Amino acid sequence: MTEKKQIHLAAHFPGVNSTTVWTDPRSRSQIDFSSFEQLARTAERGKFDFFFLAEGLRLREHKGLIHDLDVVGRPESITVLNALAAVTERLGLAATVNATFNEPYELARRLATLDHLSGGRAAWNVVTSSDAFTGENFRRGGYLDRADRYTRAAEFVDTARELWDSWTPDGAPRPVSHDGRHFSVRGEFTVPRSPQGHPVVIQAGDSDEGREFAAASADVIFTRHGTLEAGRVFYADVKARLAAYGREPSDLKIMPGVTFVLGDTAADAQERAAEIRRQQVSPQNAILALEQIWGRDLSAYDPDGPLPDIDPDPESELVQGRVKIADPFAIAAKWRALAEAKGLSIRQTVIETTTRQSFVGTPQAVADELDEFVQTGAADGFILVPHLTPGGLDEFVDQVVPLLQERGAFRTEYTGTTLRSHLGLAEPVWKG
Known part of the structure; x- marks a missing residue:
């Protein structure tokens, strides 16, 4: 009998985004330590692989004003995780840190x-x-050409690994000498080799260059895909790239970011999901999302009315601090076609087009679907993004995790102490 593939699970602290329903009275602070601690403890109770924090290096702006979700602050990830290390025992701790401005x-x-x-x-x-x-928050500013960002990141990761390898496993430090295009490092690293050899490296991105970077350098790729078939195509593509770097398919875990909604029945779950989407995409948020695509002030438009008949402005700087839309004309055309075909308003169009991959149904149905993704080669696991901060993970841990455990697809206890052991990754070979 073929052994069942094990599902890997991680918890994303939602932070400053539109996934969290901030109007819900159960939503709490995105900066108080108690919020981080509660979600992390829940993830560890569920035997999750790791807890995941995003990063923000500048408050975003919209029409010259600070974005509403950013005004309460964006704390630094590694500082938060150092504090969480003291209140957790086995849970992995993942920080998003920019390779361009560090x-x-x-x-x-x-x-x-x-x-x-x-x-x-x-x-x-x-x-x-x-x-x-x-980049205006940093000495070098926005100097880096877009084409160079992955070359710098690749050298950054390689240099970090040289530093982590500069102490022998038995505790002897050695000088580091690195001369590259982006970095020159000469000296001695101050920290001995760590308990898992190197921290686990995660890469986020779906572009071709991002996939290649992950195949060459990452242990985990954080991605997104909307359907089972799309997941299988992405999974096969990325896994096939590993051999060129002397790596095995098991050396890189593919974990899309997903949401979930549970209900007593399928109909109940669908009704809850629809209500959550309406809360996430308020009339105001619908116009904000539209303005990000169109690059124009659309405040005069009715969220319950039709899409604008004007074209986007590709040179607009209306929105600052968000990923720039590569082809706003194509997206606008796609949205218009969808709205016309289904008779959708602005708000309804945004709801339909901006939904992250979600697993919606009874706990049993969600467990079945998660397991199908992993067993049929669409993912190695999932990074769950709950819609409530910080209590949104509780029902998944209480209702879905036991079902995954019963079918032998998820651990009942941690069997190791390091994140690499949770993920089934070998400790890096020391390069002496």
């Missing part, structure tokens, strides 16, 4: 410190930016 020595040191303090549970989600708006 330096290898300093970041490698902070991540190695977290790995030691947590007993080998640290992870780094590598992201990049060519955004001059964000």
Whole structure:
């Protein structure tokens, strides 16, 4: 009998986005430590692989004003995770840190410190930016050409690994000498080799260059795909790239970010999901989403009316601090065609087009679907993004996790102490 593939699960702290229903009275602070602690403890109770934090290096702006969700602040990820290391025992701790506006020595040191303090549970989600708006907060500004962001990130990861490898496994430090296009590092690293060898490296991105970067350098890829078939295509494509770098398919875990909605019946779950989407996409949020695509002030439009008949402005700087839309004309055309075919308003169109992959149904149906994705090669696991902060993970842990455990697809207890052991990743071979 073929052994069942094990599902990997992680919990994303939603933070400053439109997934969280902030109008719900159960939603709490996105900066108070108690919120982070509650979600992390729930994830550990559910035997999750890791807890995942996003990053923001500048408050976003919309029409020259600070974005509403950013005004309460965006705390620094590694600091939060160091605190969580003291109130958790096995849960992995993943920080999103930008490879464009940091330096290898300093970041490698902070991540190695977290790995030691947590007993080998640290992870780094590598992201990049060519955004001059964000760069204004840094000495070099937005100097980096978009085409160079992955070359810098790849050298950044390689340099960090050289630093992590500069101490022998038996505790002897050695000098580091790195001379590359983006970095020159000469000196001695201050932190001994960590309990899991290197912190786990996560990469977020679906572009071709992002996939190649993940195949070459990452342990986990954080992605998104909307259907089972799309997931299988992505999974096969990325796994096939690994051989060129001397890696096995099991060396890289593919974990899409997803949401979930549970109900006593399928109809109940669908009704709850629809109501959650209406709460997430308020009339105001619908216009904000439209303005991000069109690059125009559309405040005069009725959210319950038709889409604008004007074209987007591709040169607009109406929205700052968000990923720039590559082809707003194509998206506008797609939205118009959908709205016309289904008779949708602005708000209804935004609801239909901006939904992240969600698993909606009874706990049994959701467990079945999650398992199908993993067993049929569409994912290795999932990063769950609950719609309530911080209590939105509780019902999944209480109702879905036991069903996955019963079918032998998910652990009942942690069998190791490090994040690498949770993910089934080998400790990196020391490069002496």
